[in-house]
Structure formats: structure tokens, C-alpha cells
Amino acid sequence: MSDKNSENAKLTINNEDLRYSVDKGSIGPDVIDISKLYSDTGKFTYDPGFTSTASCKSTITYIDGEEGVLLYRGYPIEQLAEKGNYLETCYLLLNGELPNQSEYNEFDEIITNHTMVHEQLNRFFTGFRPDAHPMAIMCGVVGALSAFYHDSTDVNDPEQRKIACFRLIAKMPTLAAMAYKHSLGQPTIYPQNNLSYASNFLNMCFGVPTEDKDVNETLSKAMDKILILHADHEQNASTSTVRLAGSSGANPFACIASGIACLWGPAHGGANEACLRMLDEIGSVKNIPEFINKAKDKNDPFRLMGFGHRVYKNYDPRAKVMQKTCHELLDHLGLKNDPKLAIAMELEKIALEDDYFVEKKLYPNVDFYSGIVMKAMGFPMEMFTVLFSVGRTAGWVSQWDEMVEDKSQRIGRPRQLYVGNPGRDYQDIKQR
Numbered sequence: 001m002s003d004k005n006s007e008n009a010k011l012t013i014n015n016e017d018l019r020y021s022v023d024k025g026s027i028g029p030d031v032i033d034i035s036k037l038y039s040d041t042g043k044f045t046y047d048p049g050f051t052s053t054a055s056c057k058s059t060i061t062y063i064d065g066e067e068g069v070l071l072y073r074g075y076p077i078e079q080l081a082e083k084g085n086y087l088e089t090c091y092l093l094l095n096g097e098l099p100n101q102s103e104y105n106e107f108d109e110i111i112t113n114h115t116m117v118h119e120q121l122n123r124f125f126t127g128f129r130p131d132a133h134p135m136a137i138m139c140g141v142v143g144a145l146s147a148f149y150h151d152s153t154d155v156n157d158p159e160q161r162k163i164a165c166f167r168l169i170a171k172m173p174t175l176a177a178m179a180y181k182h183s184l185g186q187p188t189i190y191p192q193n194n195l196s197y198a199s200n201f202l203n204m205c206f207g208v209p210t211e212d213k214d215v216n217e218t219l220s221k222a223m224d225k226i227l228i229l230h231a232d233h234e235q236n237a238s239t240s241t242v243r244l245a246g247s248s249g250a251n252p253f254a255c256i257a258s259g260i261a262c263l264w265g266p267a268h269g270g271a272n273e274a275c276l277r278m279l280d281e282i283g284s285v286k287n288i289p290e291f292i293n294k295a296k297d298k299n300d301p302f303r304l305m306g307f308g309h310r311v312y313k314n315y316d317p318r319a320k321v322m323q324k325t326c327h328e329l330l331d332h333l334g335l336k337n338d339p340k341l342a343i344a345m346e347l348e349k350i351a352l353e354d355d356y357f358v359e360k361k362l363y364p365n366v367d368f369y370s371g372i373v374m375k376a377m378g379f380p381m382e383m384f385t386v387l388f389s390v391g392r393t394a395g396w397v398s399q400w401d402e403m404v405e406d407k408s409q410r411i412g413r414p415r416q417l418y419v420g421n422p423g424r425d426y427q428d429i430k431q432r
């Protein structure tokens with residue numbers, strides 16, 4: 001992608017004027033290229049949390065946080081969620097274009113034929129306690145894929161990279177379902193090639209060998225929508241982790257395992273589980289004001305889980321789609337009087353009218369309603385972030401592949417502001 005430098009940025013240090021190019025993207029904020037700053041000045045920039053730092057150029061996903069816009073390869077998330085499906089979204093994120101019918105059919109067949117995992121992987125699951133958190137299992141078994149699929153670990157071979165991306169998209173649902181079945185003490189349900197991606201995943205999670213498969217179409221559509229909404233999100237913490245791991249040349253399975261580990265945190269993908277636990281803790285609508293006050297109290301570490309976002313300073317567009325899916329699903333299941341939904345809706349109403357949240361532009365994010373939907377589908381809270389990781393795999397592998405292809409990318413190696421001891425001599429223990 002060539003950047004047209006329409007202007008320079010001037011930096012004056014020690015009475016010397018330095019100029020750095022300002023590069024424009026196709027839309028969104030410009031960037032100031034400061035890659036020569038250290039060699040020019042001997043100084044670093046300082047940006048903990050990378051609030052003002054662009055780590056790469058990308059053509060995959062665009063977010064306008066002020067307007068609440070999310071585009072996958074230029075297509076609005078609302079349209080993809082409404083009119084497309086997750087497998088089509090995977091193709092779009094990987095290839096940059098929506099597939100035509102024959103491209104879609106071919107991709108569907110490829111992914112379908114990669115859904116089984118090596119039979120020996122079963123042994124990994126028996127090594128985990130039944131009460132192991134499924135995200136702990138996913139970190140382990142996804143990284144372990146690099147011990148089985150050696151023919152798709154050479155990151156310099158585009159063909160091997162493509163197969164690794166297909167394998168990860170295809171096998172994540174299988175592994176996630178195996179982790180869930182392990183926690184139940186139930187036998188693994190194998191993938192069924194005649195089921196759609198979302199239906200196959202639900203069947204592997206909720207099917208049992210003693211009954212014929214029977215996947216509810218409404219649940220399958222809701223699952224597919226959840227996967228689309230979680231598929232990618234620009235340079236979020238877990239995607240940045242995948243890119244950083246990939247910048248060292250690590251194999252794709254290890255990189256995705258690092259993304260899973262990062263996603264697990266409650267400030268990131270773990271927020272859906274934390275949000276539902278919070279709704280449980282609130283317990284009833286009458287307790288909401290107490291929790292709103294706790295969230296506003298600087299001395300209280302409590303935060304409203306599912307609220308706020310580093311980029312969105314408006315309503316997360318995914319949360320709007322998720323809210324609609326939530327109402328539709330609960331209506332379908334006859335759960336529209338679900339007490340958690342009542343608490344969530346009242347909490348959202350109060351928070352959106354409260355000055356603290358309005359001033360800080362704290363809106364519901366994708367995790368606010370997703371937990372209620374996932375619980376209504378029958379998943380335990382511990383599985384919520386696992387479902388997030390299944391959807392996000394399409395974005396992780398697409399961003400990883402874009403990073404490997406980008407010739408301007410080098411190993412990621414940030415510097416620091418050192419505030420430790422400036423130097424001292426070793427003292428023998430007798431002198432300490």
C-alpha cells in the first residue's frame with residue numbers, strides 16, 4: 001500500500017527542527033512515521049497501552065470509534081451479520097473479497113474436510129482435570145497442534161500458511177467442543193460433514209451418541225451471528241499478541257495459542273464471562289444503583305463489565321446486533337422474562353443516562369449482551385470466552401498472514417523508559 005505523504009510533522013528538540021512524514025490511509029486517522037526518531041534524537045516515544053500508536057498497516061478491519069462503525073474489508077458489520085454467514089466472513093477476512101458461489105462451495109468443502117483433529121489429541125484432554133477452565137485447555141491444545149501438523153508450520157511457504165489458516169478455522173470448534181465435553185465427562189461428538197459450520201459446532205457441544213443429531217435452526221443462526229460479530233477487530237490486545245508472536249517467525253499454531261491466552265483476560269475477551277458473573281452478583285434491578293456507584297468510585301476496583309472500550313466512544317455496533325439477537329433468541333426460547341436480561345436492560349438504561357458514563361463515553365460493548373445469549377443457548381459461563389476465541393480465529397489468522405506477507409514488518413521489539421537503579425557494584429553477602 002503506498003502512502004501519499006501530503007504533509008510533514010515538525011518536532012523541535014534542543015532547538016533543532018526535525019521533520020517526519022505524515023502518512024494517510026484510505027480512511028481514518030493519519031500516522032506520523034517516527035521510525036527514525038531514536039536514530040535522529042536518541043529518544044523514544046512513550047505510549048503505555050499504545051493509545052496513540054499504530055503498530056502496522058492493514059487492509060482487513062476498520063473501526064471508527066467516534067461513529068461506532070466497524071468494517072470487515074470495507075463491509076459494515078451490520079450487513080455481514082444480517083445477510084452473510086461466518087464461513088463467508090472467514091473467506092472475506094482471509095482473501096479480501098466476498099466469495100462467489102463456486103468459491104464459497106470450494107471453501108466450505110475445504111474447511112469441512114479439516115474439522116477432525118488427530119486422534120492422539122484426545123489424550124491431551126484426559127490429562128486435564130474435569131474442572132479445568134476450558135480456556136486453559138484451549139491454550140494447551142491449540143499450541144499442541146504444532147506438534148501434529150508439521151506440514152503447515154513453515155511460515156515462509158504461502159501454501160503452508162494457507163493450510164494452517166484453514167486448519168485453525170476448521171479445528172477450533174472441534175477443540176472447543178472437546179473441551180466442553182471433557183468438563184461434562186461426556187464422550188466427544190465427531191464433526192458431521194453434512195452440517196453447517198455453526199450447526200456442526202452446536203452438535204459437537206450438545207449432541208450425545210445416544211440420540212440422533214437435532215440442531216435448532218434458530219440457535220444455529222444465533223451462534224453463526226456471534227461468530228461473525230467476534231471474527232475480527234483491528235489491532236486489539238489478542239490480535240496484537242498474535243502479530244507480535246508471529247513477528248519472531250513462530251509457527252501459526254503457537255501464535256494463535258498466544259492470542260487465546262491474551263483473550264482470556266477479563267479486560268478483553270474474558271469480559272463476557274465477567275459480565276454475567278456481575279449480573280449474578282447484582283442479583284436484582286433494585287441493587288443496580290449500588291453497583292453503578294461502585295463503578296464510579298475511584299477507590300473501588302469494580303468496573304461495569306461489558307461497558308467501555310479503548311476505541312469505541314460510541315455504542316459498539318456489535319452490541320446493537322447482539323442486543324437484537326438476544327431479544328430474538330430469548331423470545332424464541334420463551335425466556336424473555338429472563339431476570340438477567342431485565343437487569344442488563346435496566347443497567348444499560350441507567351448507565352447511559354448517568355453523567356459519569358456519558359462524560360467518559362462508556363457504552364455497552366460486544367460482551368454486554370453476548371453472555372446472556374450464550375447462557376440462553378445452554379453454555380456455562382466458562383465457555384463464553386472459548387466461543388469468542390472460535391469466532392476470533394478468522395481474524396487472528398488473517399492478521400497473522402497479512403503481517404507475514406508485509407515486507408516492512410520486522411520482529412516487534414518495543415523499548416522502555418528505564419527508571420531502575422542506574423548501576424552499582426556487586427557486594428559480597430558478608431557486606432550486605
Ligand code: SDX
Nearest residue numbers: 233236267268269271295303304305306307308309310360
Ligand atoms: C473487548 O480492543 C478491542 O477491540 C477489544 C474487543 C475486541 O473485539 O477485540 O472489542 C473486545 O475486549 C471489549 C472490552 C471488554 N472489556 C470490558 O467490558 C471490561 C470493562 N471495560 C474496561 O475495563 C475498559 O473500558 C476497557 C479495558 C475496555 C478499556 O480500557 P481503557 O481504554 O484503558 O480505558 P481506561 O481503563 O483508561 O478507562 C478510562 C476511564 C477511567 O476513568 P479515569 O481514570 O479516566 O477517571 O473510564 C473508566 C476508567 O476508570 N472506565 C470505567 C469502565 N471502563 C473505563 N469505569 C467503570 N466501568 C467501566 N467498565
